[in-house]
Amino acid sequence: MTRSHWTGTADVAELERWEAVAAQVAETLAADALERDRANQDPHAELQLLRDAGLVNLLDPAEFGGGGAHWQTAFRVVRVLARADASVAQVLAYHYINSGNIGFAVDFAKQPDLYRRTVAGRWVWGDSVNPVDPDLALTPHPDGGFRLDGTKRFSTGASVGDVVLAAGTIRGGDRDGTPVFVLLDHDRAGIRYHGDWDALGQRLSASGSVTFDGVRVAEEDILGELTDEPFSTLITPGIQLAFGDLYLGVAQGALARARELTLARANSWFLSGVERYAEDPFVLRVFGELLSKVDAVEALADAVGREFDAVVELGSAVTAEDRGRLAQRIARLKVVSTEVAIEVTTRVFEVTGSSSAKASVGLDLWWRNVRTHTLHDPVDYKKLEVGAYYVNGDLQPISLYT
Structure with missing residues (x-):
């Protein structure tokens, strides 16, 4: 049964093409990497470089305007960027995994709409998933859908991304105890980005904590359940x-x-x-x-x-x-x-x-x-x-x- 659009493996031409693109971006990042590290600001301009170079949509299907590339290529791109700026490379790596959930966790019939939206918006997917934190709670709302509450630390890319992938557990109702992924727009009411990332390194990875306070979550915001299914x-x-x-x-x-x-x-x-x-x-x-x-x-x-x-x-x-x-x-x-x-x-x-x-x-x-x-x-x-x-x-x- 079809599960995603990813088939085959990357050929030499694909790898060389995207490595060259990544090398150009890395050269730009290298010019002031130290100064930006010391400024310790969220990497908004840096992510725009990734969008403009096509790296954000590298893994998305070509039929929807994406790069149509393979995972090996994406990992190579992360490697090339890390030579110059490991913080930006980290945000992109997490974005690839977060947005990769379209192919891994979303029903195949629902994938085209998500791909069209993420490609059209050139979305960067941040996350608030950290599994060692207490679960975020999704409580059924009387008017339908859910309310999301709780705090997650180490939410890489969340404060600078266009959307946030959050992991939570439904509390109450006939789906009580079900862990799910939800996808929320960055500016959804009730989301607070604390900007408290204060580490020795990876200072521009935008990995601070995020609080969800009564955030409304519609059924269509749920990407899928977290299961042990291998794929x-x-x-x-x-x-x-x-x-x-x-x-x-x-x-x-x-x-x-x-x-x-x-x-x-x-x-x-x-x-x-x-x-x-x-x-x-x-x-x-x-x-x-x-x-x-x-x-x-x-x-x-x-x-x-x-x-x-x-x-x-x-x-x-x-x-x-x-x-x-x-x-x-x-x-x-x-x-x-x-x-x-x-x-x-x-x-x-x-x-x-x-x-x-x-x-x-x-x-x-x-x-x-x-x-x-x-x-x-x-x-x-x-x-x-x-x-x-x-x-x-x-x-x-x-x-x-x-």
């Missing part, structure tokens, strides 16, 4: 895969910036026996080690990106075992991308010298960003999942983290 729950491995590409992109960006700084360094260490730091064997050794690790992570990310599209194409035929095997592959990427990105963003200071620790240089930006986001969910639990599957064939229960 619809591919969104969770999807966001974890986006994280892996985000961390990889940060590592690549830090390494590229370190190379620039090293080549610009005058003189050399007096014991090195060479004229320039760029010729110092210890400097070259570190670059060689870090680049090799980054390339290995990239190879895994590319392979898993293709595998994700192959599983998505199965639609309703996706089994729990298919989903579990894919999630395990993605968990391995999460483990190595986390550890390599943290190592790279830390050790680049070894080859760029004490001058690179100046606040004006801003080399700390990559470390602050990846150190912040890699705390999203404990990577040790990903290691445990991988080990349990490899040794005993155990799959983790489906959740919004696994």
Whole structure:
């Protein structure tokens, strides 16, 4: 049975086309990334760049005016943007997953209307889903529909998005206890954006808390129920895969910036026996080690990106075992991308010298960003999942983290 429009996998032409678009946007973002990080403002102008470049509608069907691209391409775009601005890359990654619910969780017959609206409006989908917060409550309203109440923290993109995807549970009536996704316009009465995101890094990810106070929710605002059905729950491995590409992109960006700084360094260490730091064997050794690790992570990310599209194409035929095997592959990427990105963003200071620790240089930006986001969910639990599957064939229960 058809479940979504995503079929096949990305070809070279598609990947190259959208990577080039992302690279142009990344170049623009790189010009003032440090200044914007320090200003700590919601990224309204930055998201407009993404809209104008067509990246917001990359995954939407071409028949409705979207890019008609595949998930591997979207993950590559996140990676490219993260080299320059991991905050903006995060908002786009979450947007892809949030809007991806049209294909994963919405009845096929209802998808065209949503696609037309999101493409026509070039909507950015923020979210208020954080599963470790108490549930938002949807209480049946006497006049029909529901009222939504509660607060969610870490609502990435919600304050800057055109729409907000929120996860809540129906309380009362004949659907009592049913968890659902609802889609609300940004300015719906009763929604308050607190603007309280105050983290070490990812400062422009618009990830502050949101309160819903008596927000009216119509039946048509409900996208679908949250179930354990394998195909619809591919969104969770999807966001974890986006994280892996985000961390990889940060590592690549830090390494590229370190190379620039090293080549610009005058003189050399007096014991090195060479004229320039760029010729110092210890400097070259570190670059060689870090680049090799980054390339290995990239190879895994590319392979898993293709595998994700192959599983998505199965639609309703996706089994729990298919989903579990894919999630395990993605968990391995999460483990190595986390550890390599943290190592790279830390050790680049070894080859760029004490001058690179100046606040004006801003080399700390990559470390602050990846150190912040890699705390999203404990990577040790990903290691445990991988080990349990490899040794005993155990799959983790489906959740919004696994």
